[in-house]
Structures are given as C-alpha cells and as structure tokens.
Amino acid sequence: MEAISQNARVPVWLPWPLPTGWLVTGFAEVGDERSGGRATVVALSGPSVTHGPADLLIIAEEPGIGLGAAFAGLEGPDPGDGFGDGPPHAKIDVKGHPAALWCVDSGSDRAAYAGEALGDWLWTIAWPAEAGCLIALAELSLRDLRDDGQAYELPFGAFSPRLGGEKT
DSSP states (O other): OHHHHHHBSSOOEEESSOOTTOEEEEEEEEEETTTEEEEEEEEEEEEOSSSSEEEEEEEEEOTTOOHHHHHHTOSSSSSOTTTTOSSOSEEEEETTEEEEEEEEOOOSSOEEEEEEETTEEEEEEEESGGGGHHHHHSOOEEEETTSTTOOOOOOBOSOOGGGSSSOO
C-alpha cells in the first residue's frame, strides 16, 4: 500500500469508512519506476446484498490507459459511446465533493460504473452484478491514500483473486 501510494501519479482511492463487514484485499498499479503509477486499483471484499461474498475494485487511471475498461469487460480503453448521456446513475463522495458515475454495460456477471474525479477516470466494478447497488446506495466516501494524514488501521483479508492476473 505504501509503495503504490508513493509511486502513483493518480489517486489511490479507498472508501473510508469501509462498508460494514468489508475488508481490503489488495492493491495493484500500472506503470513503472520511471513514469510512476498511471493507474491504481484497490480491491475490497465483503458481504453481498443478496447472499455470499462480493468483490469491489476501485480504479483510478489516466485517460487512455484502459485498465478500468478491461476489468469492466469492455473492448476499448474507455467507457465507450453514449457514456455520460443523461443524469448520473450514482454519485460517490470524493474528498468531500460529489462525483457523478454512470453505469457501463459490462455483462451480466458484474456491475461497472465510471466517471471522472480530479481529471482521471474513476471506475467501480463489483462482482456479482447485484453488488453494484453498493455504489448507488452505500454513500461511499473516497479518500486518496497519497494525501497526508490518510494512514488508517485497515482490516485486510485474503488477496483478491480479481487481481491475480486471471481473466475477469
């Protein structure tokens, strides 16, 4: 967590406080030592709204990277045509300000929302699909772990299989 936070050129978004019963299950980044982290992922796991476990990825990335779109199951590097048309489907608090998110057509096994925060893409992707209502209903508040004073006693769980390099 500390290495990614120090290297990242984009936010490392953590919902805080975490939803009840949720654990941090991993961190990942895209980039290199020279250019820094151009995309970051925070993985969380917790109870689904219906039954069983759920996984949530929160991704920040520079435009054109395509990590969020890849996790969402999309072909291109961004949410695609029609994105942002109409009112947002959800809003999430980003450092004290509301950020609009739109549902992205990502298939039946997951729910994906995308928007913009601080000039970078903000993606939230949840498995199973019904866990996506967490984004719309839980009133999540995101903190950037790069900011001073953002050290938390995080509850960690087993490493997320969503970050294991397997096709999601």
